[in-house]
Amino acid sequence: MTGVLRRTGIALALPVVLVAVWWFASAGSTDFYFPPLRTIVEVFPETWFGPRLVDDVLPSLGRLAVGYLAALVLGVGLGMLIGSNRALRALVEPLLEFLRAVPPPVLVPILVLIAGIGNTMKVLVIISGCLWPVLLNTVEGVRAVDEVLADTCRTYRIRGRLRWWHLVLRSASPQIVTGARQALSVGIILMVISEMFAASSGLGYTVIQFKDGFQIPQMWSGVILLGLLGVLLSVLFRLAEHRVLGWYHGSRAVAKER
């Protein structure tokens, strides 16, 4: 318990110091574009805990969740297929490298033409960015399945669904988690970006609105909210990772001791 407290203390030390510095350095600021942190904090609750929570924050997070989860399912599914089939891999790998190299924000205008400016477009933008890290890492993970373990499955006639789950997916899971972590940060960025074009709600849209309306403290509070959401999501991600990869971290720790 004291260990947890200590680690939390260390993790929070630098942010606390930086916030304090910001607080005092900006306290007497008269610059219109850099208002005192105190002002930003004061407008924060009224800005975000009102109707905007339901109208803007939750729809943004909803689109992120749908897009991110769809990319996970699609990326892991396709990655397992491509990774376990040599011919298919040789065929699609150059294409995947190309698609990955396309920065997803440039797809926004194209997707607007195809899917309009509604939720579908925004979810598609998120998928188009989150898919690649998951897909490519899954392919790598599946290729790295241990030969002895694969032979074990063959001799004990572990096939089909059991094999896909217990051999292929679980073997690849450390790599998949790496891809999923990259995809999460990409997803948050794309959530905001997709709302900056042709949108009428959402976090990104609201921040732009504040900027255009010269509501500078509110704009800053939006940036802070996005940062806090990012931290929250990464904490949730860690909890999930801890469950999924408990065996992996445990066995690595043991291997290090020996």
Added chain:
Amino acid sequence: MLSVEELHKVYDGKRRRVEAIGDLTFEVAEGSFVCVVGPSGCGKTTLLRCIAGLLPPTSGEVTVDGTKVSGPPEGLAVVFQEYGRSLFPWLTVADNVDLPLRAAGTARDGRRTLVGEALDAVGLADAHQAYPWQLSGGMQQRVAIARAIAYQPRVLLMDEPFAAVDAQTRADLEDLIRDVWQRLGVTLLFVTHDIDEAVYLGERVIMLSASPTHVAEDLVIDLPADRDQLSTRGDARFTELRGRVYAQIQKAKQEGKTR
């Protein structure tokens, strides 16, 4: 029960062609315990993988129970040398033993009984919920043996299973395997490079030549069925048999060098 006929295996590399197995023919009777020894690099593992149906032979054939092997045959289990890599690190000990039974479609109650009995038999009754990587090397290999026991195979292949464990653990595991074999009546083919181990364990020892491999000698081990690390290894007959196998392996090594 198990027969190997004119087995021949060549690995065709880009630059060179390696003849791993020259011409191997032997039979293993149902319920017998046969050890295969040979100098290092003589294709022991290749032979085992061909029998297990994990590797297609270049020519010749392997039959298990009268059926030609073309893929991993039913009722055959393998205990690999690399215990650390043959267990699923994401599954508990009990689930590792259970997985082949699930794949075979055994009912849940039957599986629970088999898993419990197998783990009892290898002395891991209290490790059901542990993960393999939390156990020592010897205990991990016990899990792999328990998995093979629970699977109730008719043929059990072991590929240098104790090569990577310490000497004391090894002696315990040797006795465990003799015990398991006597109780289950399984046909056991045990590949090793350790001459003492082969003589101590087997009813028969097949000695292989250096590669390209053929059978150098097929020796019946006429030691009493009840074996004991102290008295059996101290037996004059054991020493004699051991000397004979040793001489044969040395000869095979020499021939391998001059070739």
